[in-house]
Amino acid sequence: MIVPDRYVKAGNSIAGGMGEVHACTDRHLDRKVVFKVLKNGEENRRLLDEQKALLQLRSKHVVQLYDVVEVVDGDIKKPALVLEYIEGGALARGQYQVGYEFLEIIWQISCGLSEIHKAGIIHRDIKPSNIVLDKSGVAKILDFGLSRNSGVDAHTISAIGTPNFMAPELWSREAVSFDKSVDVYAFAITSLVLLKGIIFPGELLEFPPRSLGAHGLSVVLRGIPEEIIRLLERCLARSPADRPSMIDVEVLLRKHLLYNKHRALLVVDDKLHELHSGAAVANIIINPAVSISIKYDGLKFFVSALSGLIYINNIAAVVGAELPACCVITIKVGNSRKFVTFDVSNPEVLS
Structure with a gap:
């Protein structure tokens, strides 16, 4: 197989179900790449479908398409995909x-x-x-x-x-x-x-x-x-x-x-409270008749106990309700209202 001058073959070809895969080197960028070419007799549509799909994708978990080139296989010119080389x-x-x-x-x-x-x-x-x-x-x-x-x-x-x-x-x-x-x-x-x-x-x-x-x-x-x-x-x-x-x-x-890795911050009367696996319950007690308890079970933060008129993002709170990652808790105390902000950190799964 003859490849464009920019590339040089860097290994043996591997035959697959629909085509051949060739390891090559991109001499301009000094990196390994993969050429994917259809076998003789296979429909080019299969290759073009792959091209069409990959051109629309940018994901850490999807092989990346770098280029579409033409190669010479015997006396036949064929399109080839230049793909990310995955070691x-x-x-x-x-x-x-x-x-x-x-x-x-x-x-x-x-x-x-x-x-x-x-x-x-x-x-x-x-x-x-x-x-x-x-x-x-x-x-x-x-x-x-x-x-x-x-x-x-x-x-x-x-x-x-x-x-x-x-x-x-x-x-x-x-x-x-x-x-x-x-x-x-x-x-x-x-x-x-x-x-x-x-x-x-x-x-x-x-x-x-x-x-x-x-x-x-x-x-x-x-x-x-x-x-x-x-x-x-x-x-x-x-x-x-x-x-x-x-x-x-x-x-x-x-x-x-992310079990047990979440952390939440509550701001009550300008005081900061942290909720996490080591401090899994937060009790906000306004008076004996008005209070709310928030619990972390390792997966989510939810209302575990409640008394009085309390709202989460303007929706009446109920026991068992999961708190959004960012919300405002409104507590009615007589004719006045008290506001508590609640924010969950965003830990990531590393891969």
């Missing part, structure tokens, strides 16, 4: 045990998919081999050869994808339209596949897959927070409309990864 390996089946590291890696995948969907793209082939972990431990989603624009060309007349990772609606013998929820389903299957030593639910191994029974993942995912188990079960719902968005998935995983 690392693809995720593998059974790579993780139940625990923080597993939740952190699927959170990273959910971040990438959230960005992909935000750009209006359906990946359509999410699976471990299409997710690479770089040397810094950052997961990156690649291979957009089956991707489609959401709502524009999201339809198929035959089952295309990887069996076991394909949502039930993709198995129809007739023309079907699909949406981002096919990626949500594949994300949940990928999450299960990454775990070591689990007994895979038999319903999900059939073609097409059947619906899970009630609490179908409780035994399989023992040791994972119940709220996350229920969410993954929803991701595997037979009806696309019953699956959550990837943003919902990312938010919930992030919340659990």
Whole structure:
């Protein structure tokens, strides 16, 4: 293969399902890159779909497209994608045990998919081999050869994808339209596949897959927070409309990864009070008849006790209500009002 003068081949080619991947060096920027070229006889549309998707994406968890060039393969000129070179390996089946590291890696995948969907793209082939972990431990989603624009060309007349990772609606013998929820389903299957030593639910191994029974993942995912188990079960719902968005998935995983790491500040009469795992309850007592208690359970801040007329952002407070990350608590005392500001810090999950 002959590449443009700016680049020089830096390794052997690797044949994939739809094309060949070549390691090259960008001599202008002195960095390694990857050339992706279709095999002879493959439709160029597959490559162009990937190009179209990647041009719209800028995410830490999605492989970056640098350029589109023309190469000469034999006597044939072909377009090629110049992609980010990722020094690392693809995720593998059974790579993780139940625990923080597993939740952190699927959170990273959910971040990438959230960005992909935000750009209006359906990946359509999410699976471990299409997710690479770089040397810094950052997961990156690649291979957009089956991707489609959401709502524009999201339809198929035959089952295309990887069996076991394909949502039930993709198995129809007739023309079907699909949406981002096919990626949500594949994300949940990928999450299960990454775990070591689990007994895979038999319903999900059939073609097409059947619906899970009630609490179908409780035994399989023992040791994972119940709220996350229920969410993954929803991701595997037979009806696309019953699956959550990837943003919902990312938010919930992030919340659990930050367990006991949140801090909140309350300002009462110009005095600053801090609420965190080491000081999990704050009591604001105006008089014996008017008070509010706020508690931190490691995941959220909520009203644990209440008396009198108290409002949170102008909405009447009730016991059990979760406080927004930034709000004003208004306490009515006779004909007057007292204001308490409440702010939650924004810790980040590092990847």
